[in-house]
Amino acid sequence: MYQKPKGTRDxxxxxxxxxxxxxxxxxxxxxxxxxxxxxxxxxxxxxxxDRSIGTTTDIVEHEIYRFEVNKKTYALRPEGTASVLxxxxxxxxxxxxxxxxxxxxxxxxxxxxxxxxxxxxxGIELLGENKPFFDAEIIDQGKRYLVLIxxxxxxxxxxxxxxxxxxxxxxxxxxxxxxxxxTDLCSDCKRRFERNFLRIFDCKKExxxxxxxxxxxxxxxxxxxxxxxxxxxxxxxxxxxxxxxENKKLVRGLDYYTRTVFEFKHGGLGxxxxxxxxxxxxxxxxxxxxxxxxxTGWAMGPERLLLTMSEDLPVLxxxxxxxxxxxxxxxxxxxxxxxxxxxxxxxxxxxxxPGEPIKIQVKRANKCNATYTVIYxxxxxxxxxxxxxxxQLGEQQKVLIQEFDAFLANVRGK
RNA sequence: GUGAGUGUAGCUCAACCGGCAGAGCAUUGGACUGUGGCUCCAACGGCUGGGGGUUCAAAUCCCCUCACUCACCCCA
Numbered sequence: 001m002y003q004k005p006k007g008t009r010d011x012x013x014x015x016x017x018x019x020x021x022x023x024x025x026x027x028x029x030x031x032x033x034x035x036x037x038x039x040x041x042x043x044x045x046x047x048x049x050d051r052s053i054g055t056t057t058d059i060v061e062h063e064i065y066r067f068e069v070n071k072k073t074y075a076l077r078p079e080g081t082a083s084v085l086x087x088x089x090x091x092x093x094x095x096x097x098x099x100x101x102x103x104x105x106x107x108x109x110x111x112x113x114x115x116x117x118x119x120x121x122x123g124i125e126l127l128g129e130n131k132p133f134f135d136a137e138i139i140d141q142g143k144r145y146l147v148l149i150x151x152x153x154x155x156x157x158x159x160x161x162x163x164x165x166x167x168x169x170x171x172x173x174x175x176x177x178x179x180x181x182x183t184d185l186c187s188d189c190k191r192r193f194e195r196n197f198l199r200i201f202d203c204k205k206e207x208x209x210x211x212x213x214x215x216x217x218x219x220x221x222x223x224x225x226x227x228x229x230x231x232x233x234x235x236x237x238x239x240x241x242x243x244x245x246e247n248k249k250l251v252r253g254l255d256y257y258t259r260t261v262f263e264f265k266h267g268g269l270g271x272x273x274x275x276x277x278x279x280x281x282x283x284x285x286x287x288x289x290x291x292x293x294x295x296t297g298w299a300m301g302p303e304r305l306l307l308t309m310s311e312d313l314p315v316l317x318x319x320x321x322x323x324x325x326x327x328x329x330x331x332x333x334x335x336x337x338x339x340x341x342x343x344x345x346x347x348x349x350x351x352x353x354p355g356e357p358i359k360i361q362v363k364r365a366n367k368c369n370a371t372y373t374v375i376y377x378x379x380x381x382x383x384x385x386x387x388x389x390x391x392q393l394g395e396q397q398k399v400l401i402q403e404f405d406a407f408l409a410n411v412r413g414k
Numbered sequence: 415g416u417g418a419g420u421g422u423a424g425c426u427c428a429a430c431c432g433g434c435a436g437a438g439c440a441u442u443g444g445a446c447u448g449u450g451g452c453u454c455c456a457a458c459g460g461c462u463g464g465g466g467g468u469u470c471a472a473a474u475c476c477c478c479u480c481a482c483u484c485a486c487c488c489c490a
Contacts (some may be wrong), residue, residue: 003481019469062488110487113483188486202488202489237451270485272489275490357449359448365451372451375449394451
């Protein structure tokens, strides 16, 4: 028996419809807010991600699906931002630009709750705005979207990780503080400090966290410009009416972030409880060969919401279903026409095999969750009506053929 | 890549200290030849994930392996 690859999922039925409802809501909502959908390739030249995400991250080192064809190295995209910027540069698009993407991403991680090897992301990017107002604005976008689809149990955490200038000075300061606490740190943290020093704050060990509680924070060591920017972001968030918690230990995994970073966390999710994460990345566009362009953006994992609040999410509305039970093969031409008539009014309609006994066909109708079964046989033909059975109430009525269009017009979905 | 837990019928799960592999739901048929669901009756369904070992005897104990789950690493 064939199995799906580890970390992939088959989506169908309600789960898929809920995901589609979230996607539809995102398209509608973000389009109204000026974000244009963009679709970039599922795979790119691997160098793009190596450059953008940062060569010291685990994603680049172990988690990218790489493959080589004809001496060229490609990679399945592990995230969306790099591709969007590449597309912006390559297509010579103009600023300011707002993009929405809804795509699958791929990372070769060990699966766990809320983490898959192929997963969906809904993301927005705002290119060409450097003012702190827009940091607040995209956070507002995320919050309003979550509220729109019915999410309640989430919190917003905010921090600033400054620019390379303040980060360099801060690194020395943090380094000298940690000198005296090296023995208290786990081996992971010692490695983190060398590779991507801000990430030590993500450590889950209590012994390490006790040290970091006392350590100097990047937030308190920003250069004047970064501090001013951060101050403004917080001020604007207050004016937007957005509740957030400042988390001075909040940092980000990807190398390209500057200044503002944030996460939306949702309850009931286990270890992977971040549903939206993002921030400002003012240096990435240049890094990828474009003009100096300040940018902000975030990505969301809709499957995580599915996991924790599936029952509360809107389901893409299901159409009422008709099932036609003809009583004899000589009625095939008639019932095919009847099907066209019903579908022409926008309803879902399935056919039973008119060669089968009526009992079997009604049973099938029930299995197919039909709202109505339309029965057509000798008596109906002779007297010019359809027998319409309401499957929920178990009642049936005769509807004259010339009145059937009117009947269809009055039918509502479940 | 590391650690822990779990694999028994299509699904959810039983099976005591090693002693005949079971139930509910689902499926199929019947009670019911122009009417599904509800009820009752019956049937179908298993290499106990796979391989090896210990034993008179293994779903049960041991080893290997595969899969799934959760957590670490990392991250949406």
